[in-house]
Amino acid sequence: MNTEKEINELKEKFDELESKVDRVIDWVNENFGGGGGGGAAEEATSDDLYEVVSFDVKKKPAEMVGEFWSGQSYAWKLTVKNTSPQKITLIGTVVFLDSDGFDVESYPMEALEVKANSTQTNTGLARILQQHSVSQVKEITCKFDVR
Numbered sequence: 001m002n003t004e005k006e007i008n009e010l011k012e013k014f015d016e017l018e019s020k021v022d023r024v025i026d027w028v029n030e031n032f033g034g035g036g037g038g039g040a041a042e043e044a045t046s047d048d049l050y051e052v053v054s055f056d057v058k059k060k061p062a063e064m065v066g067e068f069w070s071g072q073s074y075a076w077k078l079t080v081k082n083t084s085p086q087k088i089t090l091i092g093t094v095v096f097l098d099s100d101g102f103d104v105e106s107y108p109m110e111a112l113e114v115k116a117n118s119t120q121t122n123t124g125l126a127r128i129l130q131q132h133s134v135s136q137v138k139e140i141t142c143k144f145d146v147r
Contacts, residue, residue: 049088049146053079053119057094057140071127072134078142079121082114089113089147094126097139104128104136111147 060073074094082088092109107126114120128134 049082049084050090050114050144051081051083052142053081055079055142062134069131071129072131074126074128074140075123076126076140076142077121077123078109078112079119080112080114081119082116084116086116087113091145091147092142093144094124095141095143096126096128096133096137097141098136099138101139104133105130109142 054077056077058075060075062072063070076094078092080090090112092112094107094109095103096105096107098104105128107128109124109126110122112120112122126140128137
């Protein structure tokens, strides 16, 4: 059986640990936006880990080989801010949309690693190989999966 002295020492250790846990919870809430007011915190999504600062696209002249169509290229420049405290990898896709917002074509981007709490710019080239698809494109955007 534990003596009164041992019980008091255990209580002090428990109180100390409880205080440390409370400080960690407060720090997490301050830095990652906790739920506050004792309510449940909102669950973070992958969209909360990064922000697209800019995505600029320039249409290049159509490419022909002799009299034959070989594709339409679009140069793109992407600036992304990692808003998380850890490195993230973005697996991106350039998405070509029609006037109703439906996908006409999509083109994969190279994986982009962004260091914690930093901003990175990347460039690339996306192509549409089907000539009839080019005339349908009204908007070009990008989407990502986070790893």
